[in-house]
Amino acid sequence: MNIFLIGDVCGRAGCSFLRKALPSFKKNNNIDLVIANGENSADGNGITPQSANHLFESGVDVITGGNHSLRRKEVYSLLDENAFVLRPHNVICDFGKGYTTVDMGKLSVAVLNISGKVYLNDDSIKNPFETADELVEKAKADGVKIIVVDFHAEATSEKRAFGIYLDGKASVVFGTHTHVQTADEQILKNGTAYITDLGMTGPEDSVLGVKSSIIIDRFKNNKTDKFVLSDSACYLCGLVVNIDEKSGKALSVKRVILR
Numbered sequence: 035m036n037i038f039l040i041g042d043v044c045g046r047a048g049c050s051f052l053r054k055a056l057p058s059f060k061k062n063n064n065i066d067l068v069i070a071n072g073e074n075s076a077d078g079n080g081i082t083p084q085s086a087n088h089l090f091e092s093g094v095d096v097i098t099g100g101n102h103s104l105r106r107k108e109v110y111s112l113l114d115e116n117a118f119v120l121r122p123h124n125v126i127c128d129f130g131k132g133y134t135t136v137d138m139g140k141l142s143v144a145v146l147n148i149s150g151k152v153y154l155n156d157d158s159i160k161n162p163f164e165t166a167d168e169l170v171e172k173a174k175a176d177g178v179k180i181i182v183v184d185f186h187a188e189a190t191s192e193k194r195a196f197g198i199y200l201d202g203k204a205s206v207v208f209g210t211h212t213h214v215q216t217a218d219e220q221i222l223k224n225g226t227a228y229i230t231d232l233g234m235t236g237p238e239d240s241v242l243g244v245k246s247s248i249i250i251d252r253f254k255n256n257k258t259d260k261f262v263l264s265d266s267a268c269y270l271c272g273l274v275v276n277i278d279e280k281s282g283k284a285l286s287v288k289r290v291i292l293r
Contacts, residue, residue, distance in 0.1 A: 035066045035067070035138075035141075035143075035180065035276070035277045035279050036063060036064050036065050036066050036067075036274060036275070036276050036277075037065070037066065037067045037068075037069065037143075037182060037206065037274070037275050037277060038059070038060065038063070038065045038067070038068045038069070038272060038273075038274050038290075039069050039070075039182075039184075039206070039208050039232055039272050039273045039274075039275065040052065040056075040068065040069065040070035040071065040094070040232065040235055040270065040271075040272040041071060041210060041213070041215065041231070041232030041233040041234045041235055041270075041271040041272055042071045042072075042073065042074050042100075042210055042211070042213055042232075042233075042234045042235065042236075043070055043071065043072050043074065043075045043089065043234075043235040043236065044074045044075070044213075044234055044235065044236030044237070044242075044243035044263060045074065045075070045076070045077045045078075045236060045243065045263045046077050046085075046263075047236055047237055047263055047265075047268055048074075048075065048234070048235040048236035048237075048243070048268060048270075049075055049085060049088045049089065049092070050268075051235060051236070051268035051269070051270060052070070052089065052092050052094075052235055052270060053088070053091075053092035053093075055270050055292045056068065056092055056093045056094070056270075057092070057093055059290075059292060060093055063274060065274070066138065067095050067096075067136060067138065067143060068093055068094045068095050068096075069094070069095065069096045069097075069098060069145060069182060069184070070089055070094045070096075070097055070098070070235070071097070071098045071099065071100065071184060071186070071210040071232070072085065072086060072089050072094075072097040072098070072099065072119075073098075073099040073100040073101070073102045073103045073121075073186070074100075074102055074236075074243070075088070075089060075097075076106060077263065078261070079102045079105055079261075080102050080103070080104075080105030080106040080109070081097070081099065081102070081103060081105075081106065081109050081119075082106050082108055082109055083108060083109060083112050086109070086112060086116070086119050090118075095118065095136060096118045096120065096134065096136060096145045097118065097119045097120065098120045098132075098145070098147040098184040098186070098210070099119075099120055099121040099122060099132075099147060099186070100121075100122060100149065100186035100210060100211055101122075101149065101154060101156070101186065101211070103121035103122065103125075103130075104121065104125075104127060104129065110129040110130075111129075113129045113130025113131075114129055114130060117134045118134055118136070120132050120133070120134060120145065120147040120184075121147060122147050122148055122149035122159070122186055123146065123147060123148055123165055123169060124148055124149055124159055124160040124161070124162055124164075124165035125149055125156075125158055125159055125160075126158040126159075126160065127158070132146060132147035132148060132165075132169070133145070133146055133147075133169050133172060133173075135173070135176055135178055140279075141178075141179070141180065141279055142176070142177070142178050142180075143178065143180045143181075143182060144169075144172075144173035144176065144178040144180065144181045144182065145182050145183075145184070146166070146169045146170075146173075146181065146182065146183040146184070146204075147183075147184045147186070148162045148165050148166055148169070148183060148184070148185055148186070149162060149185075149186050149187065150162055150185060150186065150187025150188060150189065150192045150193065150196070150211075151187075151192070152187065152188055152189035152191070152192045153188040153189055154187075154188055162185070162187075162192075162196060163196065163199060166183070166196070166199070166200060166203075166204075170200070170203050170204065179205075179279075179280075179281070179282035180205045180277055180279070180282045181203070181204040181205050181206075181282065182204070182205060182206045182208075183200060183204050183206065183207045183208070184208060184210055185197070185207060185208070185209050185210070186209075186210045186211045187209060187211055188211060188212065190209075190216075190230050190231075193209040193230045193231070194230060197209075197222065197226065197228040197230075198222065200226060201222040201223065201224040201225070201226040201228075202222075202224030202225055202226060203226070204226050205225075205226065205227065205275070205277050205282045205283065205284055206226065206227040206228075206275050206277070206284060207226055207227070207228050208227075208228070208229050208231075208232055208273060209229065209230045209231040209232065210231065210232055211231070212231045212242075213231075213233065213234035213242040213243060214231060214233060214234075214242070215231060215232060215233025215234075215271040215289065215291070216229060216230040216231045216233075217289070218230050219273060219287045219288070219289050220287065221284045221285075221286075221287060224283075225281070225282075225283030225284055226283075226284060227273075227275045227277075227284035227287045229273050229287070229289070232271055232272050232273055233271025233272070233291070234271055235268070235269070235270040235271060235272075236263065236264075236268055236269075237263055237264035237265065237266045237267070237268055238266055238267060238268060238269045238293070239264060239266035239267070240263070240264035240266060243263055243264065244261045244262065244263060244264060245262050245263070245264045245265075246264065248260075248261060248262060267293070269291055269292060269293045270290070270291070270292040270293075271289075271290065271291050272289075272290045272292075273287060273288065273289055273290060274287070274288045274290055275287050275288075
């Protein structure tokens with residue numbers, strides 16, 4: 035089974051580029067399942083029903099989230115109604131969840147969405163390692179062997195520790211949130227595919243999607259201007275993982291950048 039994991043989709047520009055790039059990539063690479071982080075898919079951060087529908091209509095099967103998933107109130111009902119729009123499961127919240135299963139016909143895939151704690155400074159985030167244990171056990175109880183985990187976290191050390199902790203328990207552990215693709219894709223010793231961060235889908239000539247001048251002004255001159263997405267050309271960052279359907283272990287990983 036080939037699973038395509040797509041880094042944080044940023045705003046209308048990222049959504050539009052994904053729609054342009056994804057269909058042919060899926061066809062040419064025999065992709066069976068597409069998972070994209072969409073917590074920034076609406077302009078100005080967050081996710082809306084409209085941006086979620088755009089991703090689904092473009093070929094995404096499951097949308098994962100992060101610290102901006104609950105920014106827009108209009109998405110709350112969607113989180114409850116659509117099992118394939120996730121938010122971090124370990125965030126204390128009355129809406130949605132961070133666990134779903136995708137029926138692929140001959141087998142099912144469990145998708146887990148969990149938030150890190152380091153540097154996020156949010157008391158509503160429960161222990162991610164304990165949450166992972168809970169959800170992995172749930173997947174096993176549901177009879178699922180292929181388990182895919184989006185760990186939305188800031189610190190590379192926390193992400194790395196989390197990946198090693200789940201080695202052999204999950205099929206894939208991938209990081210999101212920092213918007214910069216890391217070059218450490220690998221299969222860990224017990225068969226789990228891992229990458230610290232997928233990167234982002236959106237304007238490439240930017241600082242994490244935002245106009246560079248705005249962010250430089252923040253760092254240099256303590257300005258607090260509103261974030262505006264860059265209008266530069268976009269790219270899509272992600273990872274393709276081939277997984278053995280019988281064992282649930284990863285067979286190969288390949289980093290992807292589409293321009």
